[in-house]
Amino acid sequence: xxxxxxxxxxxxxxxxxxxxxxxxxxxxxxxxxxxxxxxxxxxxxxxxxxxxxxxxxxxxxxxxxxxxxxxxxxxxxxxxxxxxxxxxxxxxxxxxxxxxxxxxxxxxxxxxxxxxxxxxxxxxxxxxxxxxxxxxxxxxxxxxxxxxxxxxxxxxxxxxxxxxxxxxxxxxxxxxxxxxxxxxxxxxxxxxxxxxxxxxxxxxxxxxxxxxxxxxxxxxxxxxxxxxxxxxxxxxxxxxxxxxxxxxxxxxxxxxxxxxxxxxxxxxxxxxxxxxxxxxxxxxxxxxxxxxxxxxxxxxxxxxxxxxxxxxxxxxxxxxxxxxxxxxxxxxxxxxxxxxxxxxxxxxxxxxxxxxxxxxxxxxxxxxxxxxxxxxxxxxxxxxxxxxxxxxxxxxxxxxxxxxxxxxxxxxxxxxxxxxxxxxxxxxxxxxxxxxxxxxxxxxxxxxxx
Numbered sequence: 001x002x003x004x005x006x007x008x009x010x011x012x013x014x015x016x017x018x019x020x021x022x023x024x025x026x027x028x029x030x031x032x033x034x035x036x037x038x039x040x041x042x043x044x045x046x047x048x049x050x051x052x053x054x055x056x057x058x059x060x061x062x063x064x065x066x067x068x069x070x071x072x073x074x075x076x077x078x079x080x081x082x083x084x085x086x087x088x089x090x091x092x093x094x095x096x097x098x099x100x101x102x103x104x105x106x107x108x109x110x111x112x113x114x115x116x117x118x119x120x121x122x123x124x125x126x127x128x129x130x131x132x133x134x135x136x137x138x139x140x141x142x143x144x145x146x147x148x149x150x151x152x153x154x155x156x157x158x159x160x161x162x163x164x165x166x167x168x169x170x171x172x173x174x175x176x177x178x179x180x181x182x183x184x185x186x187x188x189x190x191x192x193x194x195x196x197x198x199x200x201x202x203x204x205x206x207x208x209x210x211x212x213x214x215x216x217x218x219x220x221x222x223x224x225x226x227x228x229x230x231x232x233x234x235x236x237x238x239x240x241x242x243x244x245x246x247x248x249x250x251x252x253x254x255x256x257x258x259x260x261x262x263x264x265x266x267x268x269x270x271x272x273x274x275x276x277x278x279x280x281x282x283x284x285x286x287x288x289x290x291x292x293x294x295x296x297x298x299x300x301x302x303x304x305x306x307x308x309x310x311x312x313x314x315x316x317x318x319x320x321x322x323x324x325x326x327x328x329x330x331x332x333x334x335x336x337x338x339x340x341x342x343x344x345x346x347x348x349x350x351x352x353x354x355x356x357x358x359x360x361x362x363x364x365x366x367x368x369x370x371x372x373x374x375x376x377x378x379x380x381x382x383x384x385x386x387x388x389x390x391x392x393x394x395x396x397x398x399x400x401x402x403x404x405x406x407x408x409x410x411x412x413x414x415x416x417x418x419x420x421x422x423x424x425x426x427x428x429x430x431x432x433x434x435x436x437x438x439x440x441x442x443x444x445x446x447x448x449x450x
Contacts, residue, residue: 004030005039007060010047012195012231014077016146018045020134021076021102028106032140035064041072041109046079046087048165050333054079058090065092072109076102078165082337084122098122099151099166100132125152125167129205133176138187143384143396143414144229145189149177149214150196154204157261158272158339159301159332166197171206174214181222190382190416191227191253192218199230200237212241219251226416227382227399232257235275238283247290253399255295255325256287263318264311267304270343277318284322295325295370295400300359303332303352305343312355319362325370325401326426327363331356364426371402371424378420378434379404383412395428406431 004025008018021043022032033039042064046057057079064073074095075087081098088096095108101121108119131151139145152167153160181192196202203210218228228251233242235258246252258280262268265276288294300319302312319327331352334341381404383394394408405428406419419431 001029001031002041003033003037003039004041004043005033005035005037005064006043006045007035007064008045009057009060010045010049010053010078012146012193013148013197014045014047016136016148016195017077017102017134018043019136019139020148021045021105022140023135023137024103024106036067038068039071040068041074042067043074043076043105046075046077048077048079048082048161050335052333054083054086058087061087061090061093065090072112074105074109076105078162081122081125081165082161084120088118088120093118095119096122098125100125100128102132102134125165128167129170131170131172133172135180135183137180137183143189143382144191144193145184145187146193146195146231147177147181147184148172148196149194150199150202153198153201155198155274156272158270158343159304159335161335161338162197164337169198169201169204171202171204174206174209174217177214178217178221181218181225185222185224188414190225190414191229192225193229193231194218195231198234200233200242210241211237212239212245215242215245215249215252219245219249225251228252230256232259234259235280235283238287240286243286243290246287253401254291254293255297255399255401256291257297257299258284260298260319260322261301262304262307262311263300263315264307265314267307267311267315270306271301271304271340277314281318281322293373293400295402296322297326297328297401298324299328299330301330301332302355302359303347305332305340305347306345307332307347307355316358316362319359319366323370324363324366326367327359329356329359329363367426368424371421371426371429373424374398374400374402374421374429375424376421378418379431380416380437381406381419381431382414382416383408385413386410402429403427404429404431406433408433412436 006018008014047053072094076097080096084096094112097105150171152169153163154169200211263277379398381396381398383396387393387395392407416437418434422432423430
């Protein structure tokens with residue numbers, strides 16, 4: 001039996017797609033092995049969101065070539081899409097496939113085995129208007145299942161290379177989304193995370209169908225689904241219809257990730273983000289009304305070209321005003337090929353780092369404040385994995401994304417359990433087990449032991 005090993009860099013979408021690619025290899029009779037073992041084929045799913053992403057991708061490619069110089073090394077993903085020539089120049093790379101045509105990967109590998117010629121299968125992504133279907137009926141390493149619903153982005157923010165590596169927005173067929181969700185629930189998953197490159201832009205390219213309708217369909221048509229989590233939603237995508245769905249839903253969790261990037265209007269304009277801070281705040285206020293005590297997480301970039309002390313202060317104060325439950329803070333990173341990389345007034349690294357630390361401290365404080373409001377309350381958690389080396393301590397997330405440590409047993413992994421938050425904190429909250437919500441059915445027992 002031929003073997004295949006995978007290494008995935010970058011975002012959740014890449015991890016999802018690696019699982020989709022693995023399904024294709026599995027159906028073709030391959031066995032999956034660990035990346036550091038000898039393997040017949042290595043597939044490296046690359047990231048290009050920063051120059052560091054490119055560099056890490058190159059390091060992993062070289063590692064695969066060293067692991068087994070005789071193996072077929074196949075490179076896919078975003079870096080492969082934007083710089084196939086650069087990758088083809090790395091000695092030992094045999095096949096390059098971008099962020100489309102992954103269905104042809106095995107065919108290219110078989111061709112290469114015969115001809116021993118390198119194959120560049122990368123085509124112009126901007127011409128693609130079709131969502132590439134990849135079935136992922138189960139995941140090798142997670143208790144939460146991701147479900148990719150769309151691809152690409154039409155926004156062209158000045159710091160971002162993604163439209164060039166992923167193409168323009170295209171949505172997955174709604175029936176396929178619902179069908180795949182049902183398949184995941186039948187495999188024992190209680191929670192589905194809707195994911196994509198610009199997730200809530202879903203439906204912008206469809207007639208008479210949109211993201212709000214998809215949420216409704218998932219809620220009503222998927223039997224046994226307990227939780228729907230939206231991986232990310234832009235402020236501009238929080239329409240009144242979406243708010244109405246959130247308000248009425250019993251399954252959409254009380255957690256939204258709403259990227260901010262900056263709280264300063266002048267910086268937002270230079271970033272070419274399509275909203276002002278006032279617009280963002282208005283949407284957050286509306287959505288908090290629909291979902292009281294909602295957890296809102298966000299991304300912020302500090303040290304964007306030209307960011308002054310005043311602009312940073314505006315961001316700091318704006319974050320204080322909103323009150324997030326957690327922030328992901330990034331120092332601005334010059335991505336070659338983006339307008340922001342060519343802008344004057346690049347901010348010095350030590351200023352960036354200082355600002356990053358200030359925001360991380362603020363984030364930690366806000367996270368603790370948010371968590372403390374749930375101390376003594378009973379919440380639902382899905383235990384995901386054992387906590388480091390502690391025998392009976394497991395970690396999982398509540399619906400509103402509090403990370404919880406609790407005494408549990410292996411058979412509770414992947415189930416919904418009720419816990420009482422005994423001690424709020426950050427990054428972990430301590431909780432006491434109350435009860436399991438339901439008895440497992442046959443399919444779950446099978447999945448947990450497989």
